[in-house]
Amino acid sequence: MGDDAAVLSPFVGEAIVSTDVAVLGVHLEASLFPLEDLGYKAVTAALSDLAAMGARPRGLVVAVTAPPGTDLDALHRGVAEAAALTNTPVVGGDLSRASDVAVTVTVFGECPGRGAVLRSGAKEGDELLVTGPLGRAAAGLRLRREGAALSNELVEAHRRPWPRLAEGMAARGAHVHAMMDLSDGIGLDLHRLADASNVGFALEEIPVAPGATEEEATSGGEDYELLIATNDPGRLRMMFADRGLRAPITLGVVVGDPLVRTLRGEPFVRRGFEHQL
Amino acid sequence: MGDDAAVLSPFVGEAIVSTDVAVLGVHLEASLFPLEDLGYKAVTAALSDLAAMGARPRGLVVAVTAPPGTDLDALHRGVAEAAALTNTPVVGGDLSRASDVAVTVTVFGECPGRGAVLRSGAKEGDELLVTGPLGRAAAGLRLRREGAALSNELVEAHRRPWPRLAEGMAARGAHVHAMMDLSDGIGLDLHRLADASNVGFALEEIPVAPGATEEEATSGGEDYELLIATNDPGRLRMMFADRGLRAPITLGVVVGDPLVRTLRGEPFVRRGFEHQL
Numbered sequence: 001m002g003d004d005a006a007v008l009s010p011f012v013g014e015a016i017v018s019t020d021v022a023v024l025g026v027h028l029e030a031s032l033f034p035l036e037d038l039g040y041k042a043v044t045a046a047l048s049d050l051a052a053m054g055a056r057p058r059g060l061v062v063a064v065t066a067p068p069g070t071d072l073d074a075l076h077r078g079v080a081e082a083a084a085l086t087n088t089p090v091v092g093g094d095l096s097r098a099s100d101v102a103v104t105v106t107v108f109g110e111c112p113g114r115g116a117v118l119r120s121g122a123k124e125g126d127e128l129l130v131t132g133p134l135g136r137a138a139a140g141l142r143l144r145r146e147g148a149a150l151s152n153e154l155v156e157a158h159r160r161p162w163p164r165l166a167e168g169m170a171a172r173g174a175h176v177h178a179m180m181d182l183s184d185g186i187g188l189d190l191h192r193l194a195d196a197s198n199v200g201f202a203l204e205e206i207p208v209a210p211g212a213t214e215e216e217a218t219s220g221g222e223d224y225e226l227l228i229a230t231n232d233p234g235r236l237r238m239m240f241a242d243r244g245l246r247a248p249i250t251l252g253v254v255v256g257d258p259l260v261r262t263l264r265g266e267p268f269v270r271r272g273f274e275h276q277l
Numbered sequence: 278m279g280d281d282a283a284v285l286s287p288f289v290g291e292a293i294v295s296t297d298v299a300v301l302g303v304h305l306e307a308s309l310f311p312l313e314d315l316g317y318k319a320v321t322a323a324l325s326d327l328a329a330m331g332a333r334p335r336g337l338v339v340a341v342t343a344p345p346g347t348d349l350d351a352l353h354r355g356v357a358e359a360a361a362l363t364n365t366p367v368v369g370g371d372l373s374r375a376s377d378v379a380v381t382v383t384v385f386g387e388c389p390g391r392g393a394v395l396r397s398g399a400k401e402g403d404e405l406l407v408t409g410p411l412g413r414a415a416a417g418l419r420l421r422r423e424g425a426a427l428s429n430e431l432v433e434a435h436r437r438p439w440p441r442l443a444e445g446m447a448a449r450g451a452h453v454h455a456m457m458d459l460s461d462g463i464g465l466d467l468h469r470l471a472d473a474s475n476v477g478f479a480l481e482e483i484p485v486a487p488g489a490t491e492e493e494a495t496s497g498g499e500d501y502e503l504l505i506a507t508n509d510p511g512r513l514r515m516m517f518a519d520r521g522l523r524a525p526i527t528l529g530v531v532v533g534d535p536l537v538r539t540l541r542g543e544p545f546v547r548r549g550f551e552h553q554l
Contacts, residue, residue: 003473004329004457005295005384007393011288017368018282019338019383023375052281061296063340063381091294098300100375104340106296106383107282116284180281196280 006091008059011110018049024101032144035071035101037159039078041222042103045183047086047163048224052181053116054172055109057088057165062105065098075103086165114172122178122197122229124256129233129248131167131226134186135212138220143211154211161224167245168226174239176230185219186227187271191261193227200260203252203268219271229254283368285336288387295326301378309421312348312378314436316355318499319380322460324363324440325501329458330393331449332386334365334442339382342375352380363442391449399455399474399506401533406510406525408444408503411463412489415497420488431488438501444522445503451516453507462496463504464548468538470504477537480529480545496548506531 022042024030043060050057062079066072072095083090088107122128140148140158148155164181171179178197182189186206194201208217228248230236237247252263261268299319301307320337327334339356343349349372360367365384399405417425417435425432441458448456455474459466463483471478485494505525507513514524529540538545 003393003395003397004326005293005332005386005393007330007388007395008292008294010290011292013287015285015288015292015335015385016282017285017336017338017383017385019340019369019371019381021340021342021371021373021381023342023373026374049281053284055282058292059294061294061383063296063298063383065298065300065377065379092296094296094298094381096298096300096379097303098377098379100342100377100379102342102373102375102377102379104296104298104371104381104383106294106338106340106381108292108294108385111284116280116282118280118284120280 006061008091011058012112014111014115016050016053016055016109016111016116018046019104019106020046021102021104033159035074036078039075039103040082040160042105043079043082044161044163044224046105046107047088047165048181048183050107050109051163051165051168052179052226054168054179055111055116056169057086057107057109059089059091060105060107061092062090062103063094064103065096066101067099068097070101086163117172117176117179119178119180119193119196122193122199122254123231124199124254126177126229126231126254127233128201128251128254129228130207130251131164131248132246133207133209134223134225135217135220136209137161137222138216139212161222163224164226166243170239170243170245171226171228171236174236176228176236178229180227182223182225182227184221187219189227191270194258194261198258200255200257201252202255202260203263205251206263207249283338285368288335289389291388291392293327293330293332293386293388293393295323296381296383297323298379298381310436312351313355315378316352316380317359317437319382320356320359321438321440321501323382323384324365324442325458325460327384327386328440328442328445329456329503331445331456332388332393333446334363334384334386336366336368337382337384338369339367339380340371341380342373343378344376345374347378363440394449394453394456396455396457396470396473399470399476399531400508401476401531403454403506403508403531404510405478405528405531406505407484407528408441408525409523410484410486411500411502412494412497413486414438414499415493416489438499440501441503443520447516447520447522448503448505448513451513453505453513455506457504459500459502459504461498464496467504468547471535471538475535477532477534478529479532479537480540482528483540484526
């Protein structure tokens with residue numbers, strides 16, 4: 001800090017980088033949530049990308065734009081809280097005047113030993129698993145709009161999503177074939193993983209979180225659970241159990257035909273949050 | 278690309294990171310310059326921070342916010358041009374709707390061998406040098422406001438600043454004591470280097486670029502020349518000459534008393550572009 005750029009001790013193995021921008025009014029409803037949530041969520045979204053590769057975070061930088069009079073302390077509090085909870089040092093930043101309040105977080109991490117886990121490695125016969133039940137963040141947003149308190153458990157899931165860094169590192173250690181984070185809903189993200197791997201899938205179950213609807217579990221974004229494809233689910237479960245992590249939930253299997261995309265035998269259509277201007 | 282995060286082969290030595298945000302209307306006058314200049318300048322500003330550490334760029338990520346209808350191709354053209362000219366791969370990005378057009382560029386590089394050069398290492402007796410004459414960018418902005426063509430040489434210096442990456446790496450190789458880039462004008466940045474090193478300085482000369490005023494050379498920003506302190510200027514000059522780089526220009530010397538800050542014996546007051554909301 002105070003220098004032109006941040007200096008970090010050498011990385012071990014591949015270097016992993018991701019950038020995410022969060023805009024007040026787009027990524028967070030300003031009338032429903034405190035400003036610090038924007039900082040917190042920008043950090044989580046970026047760290048979740050590292051989790052999805054199985055990377056260990058090494059640090060983050062944050063660039064903020066805001067109009068004069070913005071409560072920058074609140075924004076920074078959110079960034080600092082998410083960074084501290086995940087042991088990720090904030091090593092630099094930039095600040096500019098602008099009309100929008102926007103926070104761009106860039107994270108970088110390392111993958112000691114084996115390389116990063118990509119989306120494109122799923123193979124026919126792999127088991128598909130997810131690190132937790134889905135729809136909590138979308139349910140929390142709905143409840144908040146209906147007047148629920150900020151401290152409501154599902155509202156907290158929307159405000160304070162947790163990047164699955166420990167799970168991602170454990171899955172990489174278990175030699176899983178493919179992985180990604182569910183930022184836009186499994187109804188969209190699973191298709192992306194299948195597209196990248198040139199495979200199809202046959203799901204038996206979408207695990208719906210208590211309090212969420214099936215639609216929220218399918219197309220609600222920002223859960224940040226990890227989606228995993230592996231030919232050795234026993235090893236994955238053992239690794240998770242050893243590290244005190246919640247057991248992953250089996251969704252179904254990968255099939256070789258990329259046109260087969262089913263849930264309990266019915267077509268599983270692509271839907272979820274598509275980004276656009 | 279297409280994965281959650283970018284994967285780069287292992288870095289050699291320290292990892293160096295910097296982030297810079299450029300906002301249309303703040304960092305670039307929309308009525309005077311094409312949109313692609315915003316992308317170009319955001320990349321340059323960030324890469325110049327790597328240059329200032331003596332780092333070799335390894336890649337960059339770019340996050341863009343823009344209202345619907347923005348010419349994103351133009352923005353990306355500017356980013357891609359600056360990245361290509363400096364051999365820096367664009368490895369990832371993010372995009373969001375917003376009111377402002379803003380580009381956040383995060384660069385990362387490596388420092389093989391010796392570590393990065395900081396601002397804080399200047400010592401009494403060091404020679405102070407700069408990699409080129411100053412004030413070109415500020416003069417170019419003035420000329421453009423007066424109606425000069427986009428192709429005017431000084432206007433180009435404002436639109437297409439060049440990060441001094443080769444010079445920074447050569448200076449690190451020459452074991453200089455301290456270095457920084459002149460992004461906010463030497464009238465401010467030299468004081469920052471002196472503050473960080475707890476030293477003063479006695480300048481004999483501020484090199485004014487042809488076509489620029491002395492005031493533009495002193496307090497105009499965005500020249501991105503490097504300011505260097507070294508006890509072995511002969512080695513620095515030889516290293517620059519070996520690599521075909523223009524000879525650095527001597528400004529004066531570092532003095533031990535941090536209260537002594539003079540130009541030709543007169544007080545050299547702190548002035549230049551101070552960032553604020």
